[in-house]
Amino acid sequence: MTKKILPFMCLMFVALFANAQLKGALDKAKSKVEQTVQGGGLSQDEAGQGLKEALNKGIGDAADFLSKKDGYYMSAYKILLPEEAQKVVKKLKMVPGFENVEANLVEKMNRAAEDAAVKAKPIFLNAIKSMTFKDAMNILMGNDDAATRYLESMTFKQLYGEFMPIIQASLDKVGAREYWRTAVNAYNKIPLVEKTNPELDDHVNRKALGGLFGLVEKKEADIRSDVSLRNSDLLKKVFAQQDSRKKK
Numbered sequence: 001m002t003k004k005i006l007p008f009m010c011l012m013f014v015a016l017f018a019n020a021q022l023k024g025a026l027d028k029a030k031s032k033v034e035q036t037v038q039g040g041g042l043s044q045d046e047a048g049q050g051l052k053e054a055l056n057k058g059i060g061d062a063a064d065f066l067s068k069k070d071g072y073y074m075s076a077y078k079i080l081l082p083e084e085a086q087k088v089v090k091k092l093k094m095v096p097g098f099e100n101v102e103a104n105l106v107e108k109m110n111r112a113a114e115d116a117a118v119k120a121k122p123i124f125l126n127a128i129k130s131m132t133f134k135d136a137m138n139i140l141m142g143n144d145d146a147a148t149r150y151l152e153s154m155t156f157k158q159l160y161g162e163f164m165p166i167i168q169a170s171l172d173k174v175g176a177r178e179y180w181r182t183a184v185n186a187y188n189k190i191p192l193v194e195k196t197n198p199e200l201d202d203h204v205n206r207k208a209l210g211g212l213f214g215l216v217e218k219k220e221a222d223i224r225s226d227v228s229l230r231n232s233d234l235l236k237k238v239f240a241q242q243d244s245r246k247k248k
Contacts, residue, residue: 044133046234046237046238047133047136047137047140047238047241048131048132048133048136049234050234050235050237050238050239051131051136051139051140051147051238052128052129052131052136053232053234053235054147054220054223054235054238054239055124055128055147055151055220056125056128057219057223058147058216058219058220058223059120059121059124059125059128059151059216059219060121061219062120062212062215062216062219063117063118063120063121063124063212064121065215066113066114066117066120066211066212066215067114067115067117067118067120068114069111069114070114071114071117072110072113072114072117072208072211073106073107073110073111073114075211076214077210077211077212077214077215078106078110079106079109079110079113079204079207079208079211080106080207081102081105081106081109081203082203084196085196087193087194087196088101088183088184088187088196089101089102101179101183104176104179105176105179105180105183105200108171108174108175108176108179109171109176109200109203109204109207111170111174112166112167112170112171112174112176112204112208113167113204113207113208113211115166115167115169115170116162116163116166116167116170116205116208117208117212119159119162119163119166120159120212123155123158123159123162124151124155124216127151127154127155128151130154131150135150138150140238140239140241140242141241141242144220144221144224144225145217145220145221147216147220148213148216148217148220151213151216152213156209156213159209159212160205160206160209163205163208163209164201164205167201167204167205167208168201171200171201171204176200177199177200177201180199180200181199184196223235223239224239224242227239
């Protein structure tokens, strides 16, 4: 009986060993394929590092720009009063002490957003560091705003939470929240008007983040379309891969 079992066990061992070798060979082949992206000679490491380099520069430029004085206030990303506030402003212009309510509030809201924008860079950088090769390739070969949408999905909640106390403190520093509450309360006392909410925090926060992601999106579009902005060999190599995809 033992003599019959031994040959069988030997065959099983040989089969298992051969299978393991085949699996190892396949894994090595798969790894080699993954190391070279779409025949462009672009390794996983190059794809990831090149995209991170581009994003680091883009988000750095955006955050630095918006966090300076007038970054929001004197730019295309200027934060205006919410639409429903226009009815309040229109009425209050007739009330003594509130003639310049809109101009005063708009400047204060934008100053608050500029104060908060300094928090954006480290949060973005952390999201970029955690990016996988798959994320990088989906972004590189995706739509022209793929990187912005990725960052938005990964950071919006955290940014909102980090921005809010700074915006509140900044608005309070210049008396904006109290000023607006007083203005709205004065408006709400006018007979027959529809009552409105006296809080500005959420509006300023969302508009500040909208402007931030809007500028990041512009920076992304620029480096995708303007070859002169690819100021390193790695960026040239990585985005050449994207260019070749667009030509097909």
